[in-house]
Amino acid sequence: MNRTRPVVVSAVALVAVATLSACGEMADGAQGPQHGEPGHKxxxxxxxxxxxxxxxxxxxxxxxxxxxxxxxxxxxxxxxxxxxxxxxxxxxxxxxxxxxxxxxxxxxxxxxxxxxxxxxxxxxxxxxxxxxxxxxxxxxxxxxxxxxxxxxxxxxxxxxxxxxxxx
Structure with a gap:
């Protein structure tokens, strides 16, 4: 059985989740106000x-x-x-x-x-x-x-x- 494919799929999924999580934190204003909110520049x-x-x-x-x-x-x-x-x-x-x-x-x-x-x-x-x-x-x-x-x-x-x- 080839174990390389499940490892590659898991790695790709992990990268996708990490990327989406980082975007979600920024979109939630973790770095400051969202677009259009007071204080946003x-x-x-x-x-x-x-x-x-x-x-x-x-x-x-x-x-x-x-x-x-x-x-x-x-x-x-x-x-x-x-x-x-x-x-x-x-x-x-x-x-x-x-x-x-x-x-x-x-x-x-x-x-x-x-x-x-x-x-x-x-x-x-x-x-x-x-x-x-x-x-x-x-x-x-x-x-x-x-x-x-x-x-x-x-x-x-x-x-x-x-x-x-x-x-």
Whole structure:
């Protein structure tokens, strides 16, 4: 009788159960809040026509970086009215979920008000109040200082606009 086949089948079954168990733990929020729950933060990569791969939040809205910020050390220079137009992506209660982003590139910086802001390759991340839906890029190139963020943290210059709401 060949005993190799039952051993192989058992090993495959064990791997499948372990994989499903690991997914179940993450889906149950063992690593933090589930998608859409308070405190959930996500960085994902989406493709926008004419621009390419951009970093988005959990709602699919484009994230931006500000040329007046610093990446070394990570420093935000957008406060007050600037932060109203360009809301900082604040760190949640758990490590952000990542889709297409390397975890070694993600960090935080402490803002002047003491809150923690998520960074990508050292650059603080922001939304734009003029983007109302996923895939919009209304802040791109605003005042020559606001740019959508590529998955490696670099700025995307394609699709820029003249003027815009910037600081």
């Amino acid at each position: 996500m960085l994902a990569v989406a493709t926008i026509n004419g621009v390419g791969a951009v970093v988005t939040d959990a709602d699919g809205k484009t994230l931006y970086r500000f040329d007046k910020d610093l990446s070394q050390p990570p420093t935000s220079n957008c406060d007050g009215e600037c932060a109203t137009a360009w809301p900082p992506m604040l760190a949640g209660v758990a490590t952000p979920m990542l889709k297409g982003i390397q975890d070694t590139q993600v960090g935080t910086t402490t803002r002047k008000d003491g809150s923690k802001q998520i960074t990508l390759n050292g650059w603080p991340l922001y939304g734009f109040s003029g983007d109302k839906a996923a895939g919009e890029l209304n802040g791109q190139g605003a005042n020559g200082t606001w740019f959508a963020v590529a998955p490696d943290g670099s700025k995307i210059t394609a699709g820029g606009k003249a003027g815009g709401s910037g600081y």
